[in-house]
Amino acid sequence: MPFRKFFDRSDKPSASAEPEAAEPEQEPSDEEFSGEAEAPPEHSDAVDWRARAAHVLPMGASTGSKRPAALYGADDALGPTHFSGAVGCRVFDVDGNEYVDCTMALGSVALGYAEPTVTRAVIDAATNGNVAALSDYREVELAERLCDVIPCAEMVQFLKTGAEATSAAVRLARAYTGRDVVIGCGYFGWHDWSSSAPGVPTGTTARYKVIPFDDVPALEAAVAAAGTELAAIIIEPVIERMPLPRWAARARELCDAAGAALIFDEVKTGFRLSTGGYQEHSKITPDLAAFGKAMANGYPLSAVVGKRALMEAARKTWISSTLASESTALAAAGAVLDWHEKADICDSLAAIGLELRESMNAVIKASGVGGVTVDGIDHMWLLRFDTPARERRFLELAAGQGVLFKRGAYNFPAIAHDNDIVQRIEAAANAAFIELREEEAS
Numbered sequence: 001m002p003f004r005k006f007f008d009r010s011d012k013p014s015a016s017a018e019p020e021a022a023e024p025e026q027e028p029s030d031e032e033f034s035g036e037a038e039a040p041p042e043h044s045d046a047v048d049w050r051a052r053a054a055h056v057l058p059m060g061a062s063t064g065s066k067r068p069a070a071l072y073g074a075d076d077a078l079g080p081t082h083f084s085g086a087v088g089c090r091v092f093d094v095d096g097n098e099y100v101d102c103t104m105a106l107g108s109v110a111l112g113y114a115e116p117t118v119t120r121a122v123i124d125a126a127t128n129g130n131v132a133a134l135s136d137y138r139e140v141e142l143a144e145r146l147c148d149v150i151p152c153a154e155m156v157q158f159l160k161t162g163a164e165a166t167s168a169a170v171r172l173a174r175a176y177t178g179r180d181v182v183i184g185c186g187y188f189g190w191h192d193w194s195s196s197a198p199g200v201p202t203g204t205t206a207r208y209k210v211i212p213f214d215d216v217p218a219l220e221a222a223v224a225a226a227g228t229e230l231a232a233i234i235i236e237p238v239i240e241r242m243p244l245p246r247w248a249a250r251a252r253e254l255c256d257a258a259g260a261a262l263i264f265d266e267v268k269t270g271f272r273l274s275t276g277g278y279q280e281h282s283k284i285t286p287d288l289a290a291f292g293k294a295m296a297n298g299y300p301l302s303a304v305v306g307k308r309a310l311m312e313a314a315r316k317t318w319i320s321s322t323l324a325s326e327s328t329a330l331a332a333a334g335a336v337l338d339w340h341e342k343a344d345i346c347d348s349l350a351a352i353g354l355e356l357r358e359s360m361n362a363v364i365k366a367s368g369v370g371g372v373t374v375d376g377i378d379h380m381w382l383l384r385f386d387t388p389a390r391e392r393r394f395l396e397l398a399a400g401q402g403v404l405f406k407r408g409a410y411n412f413p414a415i416a417h418d419n420d421i422v423q424r425i426e427a428a429a430n431a432a433f434i435e436l437r438e439e440e441a442s
């Protein structure tokens, strides 16, 4: 498997795989980085970061999935909540403890944390001024490169988050068609148009219809009900399993027949399932698509991409953000694309994911713990527990063994998960499951 040792600087990376850094002698290295080197502002023996966070951050963390309750299942669960450094797939908490991370920051990182060529590109961009009166030339370069690798992309608009990119895609579809009704399946971020959370004005989602995943009759019924008002179908193409190809293909046919736009939310699948996302994998080409997460390996960048006619609807509506084209994230994505151009990163991610899934299945079976299964696909897999209590305890025990798994959602393989790391994950999970079995038996 290529790249397995990339983040272990003592081993030679695959010669064919690693893009050449502009100034290799200046690359940050694992040796330069250690959890201790980057000390938190105050050593946490004296600081309860969880309590301080709860006092000043209304949810306890600005990213919902990083709240203690989201990480482990309860606010008072045992386990690290704040990090001071991350490199490869290793995370150092504020006390200097090292963990192997299976979550990879909600899938926003597919190479590894602090990947040297990405970091170098970011440092160069920051050093030269991150923003200016003018657009960064990298915006044009990166847009051209995305048009080369994403099947539906003829034009690109950059934004910062997945939610912005999906919202922009829906806005473009509505502006282009002059219609309102959107049919959707998936999580598209926190914005009003697809949310029924408190605080969203009544009626906002009246023109947004939710359909179940991979259900052709439900899709057809929703399209029939929308009639001539259908602006778009937006789908998250992979939700814990691959859909039947017929589902997305039928969505394509129905959009064509109705004169509506088909939108793929490739925020998770882009640069992971395939570089160009589910559309590259399935050969079903949408009109618009949203990308984010792994595209910039942890730097804030998203993009709405699509057919020229649809994208040009941007001229009659308004989609813009002050920092949409800031340089560092564009540079990071450029470095990520270098990787994808040199080798099949997504194949490697799948191979690593398969190995991890097989390891998990083996240790679960060997431990004799019941009520837990391995789900998902190789590129993004999850542990599913029958009870929240069992899940919480396993996550606490695994953290105690030095491995962080995602609660109730995907673990994401990264190139940084090399053979040694896979073995560490397996050993830690094995110990945690055995401890769990013993606790449950007592």
Ligand SMILES: Cc1ncc(COP(=O)(O)O)c(C=O)c1O
Pocket: 106, 160, 161, 162, 163, 164, 166, 186, 187, 188, 189, 190, 236, 265, 266, 267, 268, 292, 293
């Ligand atoms: C499929 C999908 N779309 C959109 C989003 C929203 O992205 P962000 O959190 O960057 O706004 C997410 C986030 O997890 C996602 O998984």
